[in-house]
Amino acid sequence: MTAERGAWLLPAQAAARGPEFERAVALALFESGLARPISGPAAVRTDGPGQWDGVVFFRGAPALLECKAYLSFRRNWPKLERRLDEAAAHGLPRVLLVALSGSGLSARRAGAVELVEIPFSDFAPPPPPLTVALSTGDRLEVTEGGFRHPFGGFVSVRTLPAAARAGVAALVEAAFLKALKRACFFASRGARVELESVEPYGATGGEIGLLWRVEDLLGGFCSPSLSALSDALRALASGREPHVGRRVAGNLRRVLERAGVRPGEGVEAVRRAVLSFEPFVLWAEARKGADVRGALEKLRERYSAYRPYAVCPYNPNKARACERYLKAAML
Missing domain, CATH: 3.40.1350 (Trna Endonuclease; Chain: A, domain 1)
Structure with missing residues (x-):
């Protein structure tokens, strides 16, 4: 790079x-x-x-x-x-x-x-020489062996990737950028972290890693109105094509596939798939005051300053989607 x-x-x-x-x-x-x-x-x-x-x-x-x-x-x-x-x-x-x-x-x-x-x-002019900017607001110094965070931490990288220029941007692999943004969560606290140990490359342990996996599962998730979503679930239960947009249909397929349920297996099977989808389960637990809520607050601490769309699962839009899918499954 x-x-x-x-x-x-x-x-x-x-x-x-x-x-x-x-x-x-x-x-x-x-x-x-x-x-x-x-x-x-x-x-x-x-x-x-x-x-x-x-x-x-x-x-x-x-x-x-x-x-x-x-x-x-x-x-x-x-x-x-x-x-x-x-x-x-x-x-x-x-x-x-x-x-x-x-x-x-x-x-x-x-x-x-x-x-x-x-x-x-x-x-959005380019940052200073030997510096890269992330959408999370982090500015990292490119140095030998990785990236130095201004708050004292360091993200070590085995091999810095090649990056094609596109105006003020440099293009890297999506997985690399996702891992780098998540590694900055630790580097901003002065820690030294290996990029390869952070999701999606590695498996981050504890509650933070769990919430990041949930965020990945919710990537691209959206929901139509409650009535349209309920109709779509009933259509899937009977094996019919749901009358929803392509993106929502893809969301529904993802939920069913995670539970090993195929369209046409009936209302109870589809309902079971929705109620067992990990993000929905954790959202329901968080609303009951389970430990997930505390983990979410820990994750948000890093972004207490204004960060428009920082790495943070269960943003308001995703929370509404979780709530709506759960309600639709119970109708």
Whole structure:
């Protein structure tokens, strides 16, 4: 890894790069003072398909945030027209589009909505030489054998990865970046930690490791309305295709597969699969005041300062999803 110019670390894989870029954008917007994040990815629910990347307070009013992590600039961004229509329908005067690629701020009217396009590099300049920035707010010095945390800890790495440049970003493997962010949880407390010992490479012990595994299982989880989710579970119980979006259908398949249940095995089998899904079980225990709640607070201590979308399982959106799936299984 060469970091002479400094860089923001992002995943090389497109599927992982999008969500990570959204977190980096929210953090950089806040730190630069350009905009104040109001809500994060998947927290805004609309009647239309998909989800917003967030809502920010920008130029004196709320604006729909749209993030594009493509490596090359595009004149016609996917989903942009839909977002403009949604902003107008919800009374938002602007759409703020932040792109990883491109240069120069631009603005134009699209009916009643103003579209403001700005490159990430305009408000998120690269960190100092030999430094990498993470979406969690951590800034690490690249040195021989690993990364030095400003709070005194050190993350040792057997082999620093090669990283392709993409503007102010450096692209690394998604698993490497996930492990590095989690290793920083310990390095920020002055500890020395081997990257290979942290999930997803290693198995972090104790309650913290348990909660991180839960977060991995909940990755990409979302839920429709309670009635739609209940109908979808009944459809799966009878072997019919559920009338929900592709993402929710994938969530449901994941729940059933973890329990070894196949569609069409009946209502009780599907209900058992939902009630035995580890994240839902732990969420139910946490609500009863089990030790999981204490572990969650320990994890949150590191991010007591403002960190828009830091590594933290059971964020409000995931908590709502857990609650809704459990309720749907009991209907």
